[in-house]
Amino acid sequence: MSYDLYFWPSGAASNPRRLAERLADEKGGDLLPDQRVLSFRAELLRRWPGLADRIAPWHHDLGSRQPWGRADLADRFVGVTLPYGWADTSVLPALAGAFGLDSYDPQVEQLLSAWARPQDRRVLDGLAQVGGWVGEEHLVRLLRQISTYIGYAYDDLDEAALTGALEGTNDEAADGWFDYPLAGTPPLLILLAQPPGSAVVSVRVEGTMDLVLATRIETLLDIL
Known part of the structure; x- marks a missing residue:
């Protein structure tokens, strides 16, 4: 059927x-x-x-x-x-x-509803991390939208904390990433770094994500 x-x-x-x-x-x-x-x-x-x-x-x-x-x-x-x-x-x-x-x-x-959650709330293997990249000019929009997904009140204090955060980062080095927590439900850790000489920002989002949340974030990274 x-x-x-x-x-x-x-x-x-x-x-x-x-x-x-x-x-x-x-x-x-x-x-x-x-x-x-x-x-x-x-x-x-x-x-x-x-x-x-x-x-x-x-x-x-x-x-x-x-x-x-x-x-x-x-x-x-x-x-x-x-x-x-x-x-x-x-x-x-x-x-x-x-x-x-x-x-x-x-x-x-x-x-x-686009906000419906699956009845099965299991965390699926392979969805503990979502990655991609965005233009530097879209980074704040990305973080605000992810915060909306998890019910975190992203505000001017968050933006102030991120000012200059990308300076000295390098996505080719294991210790070259800046990490920033978003304390929503679920809590997520955002890792940011720029490739050497590039204006784009590499992004990794880590946390206990179900398939719906991971899909939203992955799609957001694709379209920004």
Whole structure:
């Protein structure tokens, strides 16, 4: 058995149930093209390549797979058909929300909250650390957004503590990182360093993260 989920630009549907029914018939004329939809689709296929056999509408990113249906809707919505018990279902609304998309479940006829947590709150192996990089000009935005995710009141005192923190750092040296705690729930340790001669900042986020939180932070690092 399987079930469907739909994703479209946030706020685009005044009647989500009716829109989902139209999209099931590939009638997406009410939706405008939106680059965020393509970016979300690309991220889905990057994280879960097996979704290439379960994603709609057809797009050239599916490679040699035989085209089906309309080929002009991929920048308007994403639909996936998943088997019951698919492990990462609860992550998808959070990931979609990070790209500015709504998530709709036609089985329960409801929009899904981007802030929903999975019922299984286990910490999964490999998610104790998330890494990436951002431009130096986006560092404060990154820290403020991560703080929002964990309920930490990031303020001007935090910014003052970070002033000049990157001077002398080196992401190629084990002892070349500056670390800063964010005392939220869960508490996270942010490690920052700059590659020699670079204007970007390497970032590592360490802590007890479930899959949803780790996905949000990883996506944030990807889009900043």
